[in-house]
Amino acid sequence: MSTFRLVAAAGLFAAALLGATSVGAQGQDPPAGDAAHGRVVFLKEACFTCHGRSGQGGAYNGPAPVLAQTALPLEGFRAQIRNPVNDMPAYSDAVLSDKDIADIYAFVRSLPGPRSPKDIPILNN
Amino acid sequence: MSKGRNASSRRNFLKSAGLVGAAAATAVTPPVAADAAPAAPLSKKALPPGPRQIAAETMPPANDPVNQSSSGGDFMVDVLKTLDIDYLAINCASSYRGLHEAVVNHGGNTKPEIITCVHEDIAVHMGQGYAKIEGKPIAMACHGVVGLQHATMAIYNAWCDRVPVLVFGGNIMEADKRAPGAEWVHAGVDIGQIVREFTKWDDQPASLQHFGESVVRAYKIACTPPMGPVFIALDGELQENPIPDRKALRIPKYEPVIPPQGDAAALAEAAKLLVNAQNPVILCDRVARTPEGMANLVALAEALQCPVIDNRGRMNFPSRHPLNQSFRRALIGQADVILAIEMNDLWGSLTHFHDRIVRASNPATKPGAKIITLGVRDLYLKSNYQDFGRWQDVDLDIAGDGEASLPVLTDAVLRASDAGRKAAFAERGKKLAAAHQATVEHAKGEATIGWDASPITTARMCAEVYNQIKDEDWSLVGTAIQLNWMHRLWDIKKPYQWNGVSGGSGVGYNLPASIGAALANKKHGRFTVAFGGDGDFMFSPGALWTAAHHNIPILYIVHNNRAYHQEYMYLTAMAARHGRGVDRMDIGTTLKEPNIDYATVGRGMGAHGEGPITDPKDLAPALTRAIAAVKAGGPAVVDVVTDPR
Numbered sequence: 001m002s003t004f005r006l007v008a009a010a011g012l013f014a015a016a017l018l019g020a021t022s023v024g025a026q027g028q029d030p031p032a033g034d035a036a037h038g039r040v041v042f043l044k045e046a047c048f049t050c051h052g053r054s055g056q057g058g059a060y061n062g063p064a065p066v067l068a069q070t071a072l073p074l075e076g077f078r079a080q081i082r083n084p085v086n087d088m089p090a091y092s093d094a095v096l097s098d099k100d101i102a103d104i105y106a107f108v109r110s111l112p113g114p115r116s117p118k119d120i121p122i123l124n125n
Numbered sequence: 126m127s128k129g130r131n132a133s134s135r136r137n138f139l140k141s142a143g144l145v146g147a148a149a150a151t152a153v154t155p156p157v158a159a160d161a162a163p164a165a166p167l168s169k170k171a172l173p174p175g176p177r178q179i180a181a182e183t184m185p186p187a188n189d190p191v192n193q194s195s196s197g198g199d200f201m202v203d204v205l206k207t208l209d210i211d212y213l214a215i216n217c218a219s220s221y222r223g224l225h226e227a228v229v230n231h232g233g234n235t236k237p238e239i240i241t242c243v244h245e246d247i248a249v250h251m252g253q254g255y256a257k258i259e260g261k262p263i264a265m266a267c268h269g270v271v272g273l274q275h276a277t278m279a280i281y282n283a284w285c286d287r288v289p290v291l292v293f294g295g296n297i298m299e300a301d302k303r304a305p306g307a308e309w310v311h312a313g314v315d316i317g318q319i320v321r322e323f324t325k326w327d328d329q330p331a332s333l334q335h336f337g338e339s340v341v342r343a344y345k346i347a348c349t350p351p352m353g354p355v356f357i358a359l360d361g362e363l364q365e366n367p368i369p370d371r372k373a374l375r376i377p378k379y380e381p382v383i384p385p386q387g388d389a390a391a392l393a394e395a396a397k398l399l400v401n402a403q404n405p406v407i408l409c410d411r412v413a414r415t416p417e418g419m420a421n422l423v424a425l426a427e428a429l430q431c432p433v434i435d436n437r438g439r440m441n442f443p444s445r446h447p448l449n450q451s452f453r454r455a456l457i458g459q460a461d462v463i464l465a466i467e468m469n470d471l472w473g474s475l476t477h478f479h480d481r482i483v484r485a486s487n488p489a490t491k492p493g494a495k496i497i498t499l500g501v502r503d504l505y506l507k508s509n510y511q512d513f514g515r516w517q518d519v520d521l522d523i524a525g526d527g528e529a530s531l532p533v534l535t536d537a538v539l540r541a542s543d544a545g546r547k548a549a550f551a552e553r554g555k556k557l558a559a560a561h562q563a564t565v566e567h568a569k570g571e572a573t574i575g576w577d578a579s580p581i582t583t584a585r586m587c588a589e590v591y592n593q594i595k596d597e598d599w600s601l602v603g604t605a606i607q608l609n610w611m612h613r614l615w616d617i618k619k620p621y622q623w624n625g626v627s628g629g630s631g632v633g634y635n636l637p638a639s640i641g642a643a644l645a646n647k648k649h650g651r652f653t654v655a656f657g658g659d660g661d662f663m664f665s666p667g668a669l670w671t672a673a674h675h676n677i678p679i680l681y682i683v684h685n686n687r688a689y690h691q692e693y694m695y696l697t698a699m700a701a702r703h704g705r706g707v708d709r710m711d712i713g714t715t716l717k718e719p720n721i722d723y724a725t726v727g728r729g730m731g732a733h734g735e736g737p738i739t740d741p742k743d744l745a746p747a748l749t750r751a752i753a754a755v756k757a758g759g760p761a762v763v764d765v766v767t768d769p770r
Contacts, residue, residue, distance in 0.1 A: 044708045046697040049690065049769050054575025056582055058770030059607040060694050061480050068574050087480045089701035117569035120576060122592040123614070124569075 033099070038107030041100045045091070055111040061087040069113030070105075077105050197333050198227030198364045200374055204337045206236050207376050208344050210264050210291070212255070212644070213237035214248035216275075218268030220295025220311055223364025225266070237264055240644070241674060242637075243667035245272045249279030249354075250634055251641030251668070252290040254602060257439070257624040258645035260415055262289040262347055266359070269295050269311030273319050273356075278631045282638075283354040284323035285469075285512045286438070286628025287411055287502065289347035290354040291340075292320070297361040298329065308361075317356050322509045329358035333374055336363060341377040349382040350414065350526045351501045386533060387499055387525025395464065395497045395521055396537035400546055402462035402495075405431045406450075408474055409466045411438035411502070412527045416620035419443070421531035422466070428538045430554030432456050438469065438625045443618035445565070447558035452568070452613065457489050467500040467527040470514035482702065497521040499530055512629065568613040580768045581741045583684065584610050587656070589744045590682060591615050593752055594654055600624075602642035603635045603655030605684040606691050607770055611656070621651065633664030636681065640672045640760070643679035652755065653678065659685040659716055659723065666726050672760035673731030679760045680751055683723045685737065686769045688715040693769075727762030736764030 050060040055068030117123040242248040248265040267273040273294045317327035330336035343355040432450035478486040496519040572584035587610035627634035639655035693714040700707045724734030733754035735747040751761035
């Protein structure tokens with residue numbers, strides 16, 4: 001399967017998540033989930049396979065968006081998991097409970113987001 | 126063709142022409158009649174052998190000579206030399222022993238020089254990587270139907286990648302010449318049939334003159350765009366028998382085909398559409414086939430100040446050129462005119478396809494967008510294998526080699542651009558340059574996430590490597606599935622700094638093809654670096670032995686995520702679809718328990734080995750040591766335990 005076809009196909013998913021940052025999580029209450037348990041579920045249920053263990057993003061059939069410090073609200077985050085746009089697999093409550101999702105959300109919100117590249121000299125070659 | 130025991134076979138007829146007569150030598154010892162010697166007295170001691178016994182044990186029978194002064198293999202080597210073929214990559218085999226010996230002794234093991242491989246797949250993949258750097262094919266030889274079947278995946282990759290490779294396969298055409306056993310099971314009536322659906326041409330020459338003409342023809346076909354692999358069966362008799370009359374054989378003259386340019390009027394029409402477009406986009410895949418290709422594409426893009434989305438089948442466009450918008454594919458949806466050059470699977474690039482329960486798709490282009498295609502790929506297709514992709518409607522379809530046609534198109538664009546359009550282009554160029562820079566900065570920011578994590582992020586792996594090779598005359602010749610940080614972060618701008626991917630997505634390409642590319646780079650003194658997945662590595666780790674044996678310098682970074690990770694994700698999607706067992710999808714998709722130690726594997730093949738590296742702080746010093754080993758003239762493997770993507 002053409003990598004570039006896949007990239008093109010999944011691009012909208014990335015755009016959907018990244019675009020959702022405009023609605024933002026700013027001003028929300030801190031996530032109520034259990035970040036430590038969320039990390040366990042994040043790894044066990046294979047979220048890391050596309051989004052990376054650090055929530056740095058990756059690729060499935062196309063770019064899989066950064067989740068560290070996601071600006072999606074919890075409801076949007078859950079909606080994407082339950083009924084995703086494009087190629088992300090849907091996780092039903094048989095696989096992930098709402099509590100698991102809340103815990104994962106707390107985990108990814110706890111992950112450090114991007115730093116300034118200027119702090120890492122070799123990124124400025 | 127069956128011949129009777131007493132028939133004058135072709136082999137024996139030919140032998141009569143060039144053999145040093147061992148039978149004649151036997152004639153100096155007259156046969157001894159059975160009754161000529163007196164009966165010896167019986168003795169308990171062994172008697173010395175008599176003349177008859179000596180003759181029987183030491184002299185070959187008449188008409189079975191044991192020496193010859195020439196062989197068809199010598200002529201075959203003479204043909205290869207006229208084609209300036211640098212190497213013959215082989216896994217040695219009796220079915221082409223005649224050619225092999227002639228390459229070494231008649232040809233002096235130069236032009237071609239033997240490259241010893243431990244699998245035919247490695248030999249052909251090396252040729253694919255070599256051709257994409259050097260711009261010309263090398264030759265490979267396979268052992269009859271068994272070796273050719275080993276080579277098929279690599280030949281298919283070369284076919285899909287439109288790369289010229291010249292593959293030979295030993296065979297013994299005449300059934301009555303085959304020894305019992307292996308020569309029968311390794312022979313075929315038509316061994317080219319095995320690869321006919323994914324080669325441009327094949328033949329099974331029945332004479333040396335036929336061989337000469339077929340090889341020159343095959344070479345020419347392979348190197349004519351659209352390029353591709355070709356196959357020639359080598360009859361054992363032709364290779365091994367004496368040449369009846371060398372003077373009667375003629376080596377045909379090779380003259381390369383001048384690649385076809387697109388029709389001038391059609392190119393002018395394309396130029397008009399591009400000049401008048403508000404948001405044109407150039408899409409490209411396998412455009413550059415010589416160092417001029419990239420310069421030609423840059424000239425067109427700059428004339429229009431038009432974004433270029435590069436699918437990276439070749440080194441088409443510099444990664445840091447302000448018009449490189451390859452990571453902004455949404456531009457396709459805004460384009461009113463799209464010029465697609467030498468594209469593979471154009472439909473796939475212009476469509477959103479959804480890998481869901483219902484496999485739906487919708488155009489990525491906006492309604493009314495004009496699509497122009499320029500290329501030769503579709504001029505040569507086969508039926509069975511579906512590498513041509515889905516049908517794509519287009520508005521102007523120009524048959525012509527992309528690289529050769531670009532200067533004509535650029536001239537037409539310049540002529541069609543008035544001052545008003547040039548001003549508009551300049552404004553567009555400024556916006557695109559700003560967007561490109563923002564994309565680069567965004568990539569750098571994303572690269573920082575998980576910077577100190579273990580397993581090591583792929584971004585850090587790529588950044589650490591670039592930091593240490595950036596001042597070398599480097600050539601990047603391999604990557605793993607979905608690993609594109611190099612194109613996001615590195616300044617890739619010279620024609621040999623990238624050479625594309627496998628073509629057929631056949632796993633096992635990356636390591637041997639990278640070593641083939643490194644073989645080409647070696648003569649130019651370039652520093653070769655490649656990344657490759659761990660799953661890919663395990664298909665043909667023996668390629669490293671070839672690199673060590675032939676002193677081929679290459680820094681090979683194993684992107685070790687301990688899985689066939691793309692499949693791991695696909696399987697997870699299947700389980701999620703069913704609402705079951707997502708946490709069990711490592712079964713059959715991962716490479717752990719035990720973990721594979723690639724550095725040790727590399728050392729076992731004679732390469733320098735570093736790793737497994739799990740702490741990112743250990744990566745830089747390991748790379749420094751590995752680079753020193755590469756500069757000393759050999760291969761080095763760095764096993765980096767990474768996050769999946």
